[in-house]
Amino acid sequence: MKQLAVISGKGGSGKTTLTAAFASLAKNAVLADCDVDAADMPLILKPELLGGEDYFGLPFASINPELCTKCGRCRDLCRYGAISENFVINTYSCEGCAVCTVACPENAISLETRFSGQVVSSKTRFGPMAAGALGIGEDASGKLVALVRKRAQELAEANSRDPVIIDGPPGAGCPVIAAIAGTDLVLLVCEPTVSGIHDLKRVIELTAHFRIPAVVCINKCDINEENCLKIEEFCTESGIPVIGRLPYDDIATKAMLREETVIEYAVREESSKAREFADSIRKIWGQLESRLFEVPVKDRGKNP
Amino acid sequence: MKIAITSGKGGTGKTTVAVNLALSLGEVQLFDCDVEEPNCNLFLGLDLEKVEDVLCPYPLIDSDKCTLCGVCADFCRFNALAALPRKVLVFPSLCHGCGGCRLVCPAEAVQEESKSLGIIEKGMSGNSPDLYRGLLNVGEGMATPIIRALQRHIDPERPAIIDSPPGVACPVLAAVGNADYCVLVTESTPFGFHDFKLALEAVKLTNIPFGVVINRDGLGDSRVEEFCRAEKVPVLLKIPNDRRIARLYSEGVPFVEEMPGWKEKFAGMFEAIKSKVDPGTVKA
Known part of the structure; x- marks a missing residue:
């Protein structure tokens, strides 16, 4: 089974708009909404819930005040500053390392499971989808992303579907690493702004670090032509193909308001601009499909 | 007084609001806590020097x-x-x-x-706000310790503006948690509205007073504004969906420097925030 991850570094570059569009073009895909902080794909795909499970992140420590003698040993050893003056655990600072539990001479500290979010499986008009929802302020979102991907792979196997398309989170940290680790191809969506270029370079470094083949799509390309050229130059130097360009347009928002993908929107809308927009995305998807399924494994990652 | 700028959804304009607000006030400190992708200095162009390695044993x-x-x-x-x-x-x-x-x-x-895990850098120049930023090493996952280290550089005697990472997870609370006021940036789209409600939950959890900036106003989804009116959440500022602002942003130019009247609007927003924060409760 092949896996494609869509990430961008910078938020608001168009990851979800594109991923949802790919969903309506792919004949046989499973979707994984891995932006677990703020999953937006359901707003367009209107999934029908099949099942859900609770997700438990790192545990947190809890002090039994009846046993605690306030000796302070736990506080001396806690490196996260999670134990207050009056010996109450700040659960947002606690990483669940359990050092305090062994430090306490009175056995007054235990670890408790932390409900940190949910993973749900659902059915959309384009096929099955797995999605995660992280609890507010929770950590270990990388673990949750990994679990969402696991469920998506199971859905793919159970329904004989291929590939898995992953809508990734913004940034370049733990959840992003979890979203791209072990995938076959990463699509980097970027906008031609100074922030977009800066963040693109960071995620290109990240894909190189993990040796995952990457391709780039420039969104909102007509905002700044010079910056587009800079991106293309930089990508050529790094051996990363730029496989598409999309214009700055409110088509994405209009489609979003109608709860449609831009592909569906363009089919119903008699506007040539919308049709061109959709055609550009079709071409990008064609490129992605052929890279996922037609390139021999040994040649992947090489610059053609 | 510490003002945190946050949003659920990425790309709504946190950095735009943080940088333009800082430039409109002058004598402030700006903290770029989006350590996975710190972008503030792209708009300030300061020479940065490393002040700290954030280490993990x-x-x-x-x-x-x-x-x-x-x-x-x-x-x-x-x-x-x-x-x-x-x-x-x-x-x-x-x-x-x-x-x-x-x-x-x-x-x-x-x-x-x-x-x-990463580094803390500082940039200063006479007529620009002081900037501190954290930068997570590529391939490293833990953003929160860098955000905590960054916050130790806040001088409580001067106003501080904190640009937070997107989302609602632990790093966001680390960036926002110690602020006196929180500005939620959102946009008038369905994704913007949905993620705004998530960010609102996160901010309510911290008990910090908050207000809203609507960016790309006029994109077609008026639910954010209706929601704020119904819930009595103050809308501090609206930034229109303007191609010129988008173009300036793409070039790395803070739009208050090019478009007249906006410095006054941001300064007015700061005054409005100040009047909402009880001086007795400002956190050290």
């Missing part, structure tokens, strides 16, 4: 003392140690630096070394 096993008992690996909650028949393997990238392995080792075979 990880274990080193002294093989002469190690009895291969495996207690350390059993204890580690982060799977950063594996006890093999002839050796204990350490995976520094998984280590959270809790020091538990050292504590539980019966043979005193664990010492600690430090790895760098």
Whole structure:
């Protein structure tokens, strides 16, 4: 089974708009909404819930005040500053390392499971989808992303579907690493702004670090032509193909308001601009499909 | 007074609001806490100097003392140690630096070394706000310790503007948690509205007073504004969906420098925020 991850570094570059569009073009895909902080794909795909499970992140420590003698040993050893003056655990600072539990001479500290979010499986008009929802302020979102991907792979196997398309989170940290680790191809969506270029370079470094083949799509390309050229130059130097360009347009928002993908929107809308927009995305998807399924494994990652 | 700028959804304009607000006020400090992708300085162009390496300890096993008992690996909650028949393997990238392995080792075979998670940089110039930013090393996952280290540089005597990372997870609360006021940036789209409601939940959890900036106003979804009116959430500022602002942003130019009247609007927003924060409760 092949896996494609869509990430961008910078938020608001168009990851979800594109991923949802790919969903309506792919004949046989499973979707994984891995932006677990703020999953937006359901707003367009209107999934029908099949099942859900609770997700438990790192545990947190809890002090039994009846046993605690306030000796302070736990506080001396806690490196996260999670134990207050009056010996109450700040659960947002606690990483669940359990050092305090062994430090306490009175056995007054235990670890408790932390409900940190949910993973749900659902059915959309384009096929099955797995999605995660992280609890507010929770950590270990990388673990949750990994679990969402696991469920998506199971859905793919159970329904004989291929590939898995992953809508990734913004940034370049733990959840992003979890979203791209072990995938076959990463699509980097970027906008031609100074922030977009800066963040693109960071995620290109990240894909190189993990040796995952990457391709780039420039969104909102007509905002700044010079910056587009800079991106293309930089990508050529790094051996990363730029496989598409999309214009700055409110088509994405209009489609979003109608709860449609831009592909569906363009089919119903008699506007040539919308049709061109959709055609550009079709071409990008064609490129992605052929890279996922037609390139021999040994040649992947090489610059053609 | 510390003002945190946050949003659920990425790309709504946190950095735009943080930088333009800072430039409109002049004598302030700006903290770029989006350590995975810090962008503030792209708009300020300051020369940055490193002021701190953010370090995280990880274990080193002294093989002469190690009895291969495996207690350390059993204890580690982060799977950063594996006890093999002839050796204990350490995976520094998984280590959270809790020091538990050292504590539980019966043979005193664990010492600690430090790895760098990222750096803190500072940029200053006479007529620009002072900037501090954190930068997570590529391939490193832990953003929160860098955000905490960054916040230790806040001078409580002067106004501080904190640009937070997107989302609603732990790093966001680390960036926002100690602020006196929180500005939620959103946009008038369905994704913007949905993620705004998530961010609102996160901010309510902190009990910090808050207001809203609507960016790309006029994109077609008026629900954010209707929601704010119904819930009595103050809308501090609206920034229109304007191609010129988008173009300036793409070039790295703060739009208050090019478009007349906006510095006054941002300064007015600051005054409005000041009047909402009780001076007696400003956090040190």
